[in-house]
Amino acid sequence: MPNVFILAGITMTNKENASLSRIATLLLCATVLAACTSEVDEATQLLSDSFRIKEGLEVGDVTSYPGGVVCGQYSAYLSYYEPPLENAPFIVIDGALDRSPDTLDWRLLCTDDPAAALFEESGIGPFSESSLELIKVTRDMSLLTSTLETYYEDNTSYPLESAGLQALVEKPENDRLARNYRAGGYIDQLPVDPWGQPYHYQHTRWGRVKGSFELTTFGKSGEPGGHGLEADISSSYLPYLQRIARLLGVD
Structure with a gap:
């Protein structure tokens, strides 16, 4: 006697269930193909x-x-x-x-495979759902980057290197450009990297031009160079890390 399945009140044989599964698979493939097209x-x-x-x-x-x-x-x-x-x-x-x-x-x-490409290019990763360190770094750098941009919107400049990221917590004393500094600061507490070290901040300023900044962690070793957990991670790679995190569902 053939196996019988009951789905939503409908009785199906094993053969009919297999046919239905094949149809569902084909429909899924067609949907994916249509989206790509x-x-x-x-x-x-x-x-x-x-x-x-x-x-x-x-x-x-x-x-x-x-x-x-x-x-x-x-x-x-x-x-x-x-x-x-x-x-x-x-x-x-x-x-x-x-x-x-x-x-x-x-x-x-x-x-x-953007995670494999990132590892081959930079030594960072490989980034997977279990990469807790990379997930934290991605979230921390995303937070710091958006906070620095908010600081810039208010003050038309990023914090000076001498003030560092601490300028996001409390108003720097020696930065005359921070005239529109928000009361209470921009962040309650600075995140540290997964190994307990502060993120390094570098800022290049060109006259009245916006300039740029870079955030860096030197990985588990705390020293420049390395691969995997030892790799340096710069905010220049943040867009790629954010994309991988979204694909993995860990953003």
Whole structure:
């Protein structure tokens, strides 16, 4: 006698249940394929819309990757007076087009395994659901980065290196640019890295230009260099860490 299954009040044989499972699998595959096709079509249209000169535009090798990333190449005329740009890379991330991505973006975004690519490029990781240290570093740097941007919005400058990240907790005494410092500071307590060390802060200021900052942890060893838990982790890698965290569901 064949096995019988009861689903939502419907009685099915083993054979019928197997057929239903195959249909469900096919429907899932079709849904995923449709989503990927839609992303590719939307990215291609976004690229096309970005050019004033449409004649001679060619787009190829357009591929969808996990996390809302589409990568490809294009050839196009940027001017009627210059030769066309040939086989130039482009990346679309969450609907935002980058027609001139740098090499690091191409390596770490245009891949089916961003965690492996990050480890190969930097020695950081591999990042997985059980990487508690990397999860904490990603969250800490995300918090500090957003807090530094809020500080900048108020004061039109980042904290001086001499004041360091402590300037986010209490107003620095010797920074005359912190005129609009918020009462009570910007954060109650500074996070430390997973090994109990403070995050290193570097800030480059260029006159009246915004400048930039970098956050760093030297890993478990506390010394520059290394791989895995010993690896240095800079905030320059934060966008890639955040993307991997979102894909893993640990952001």
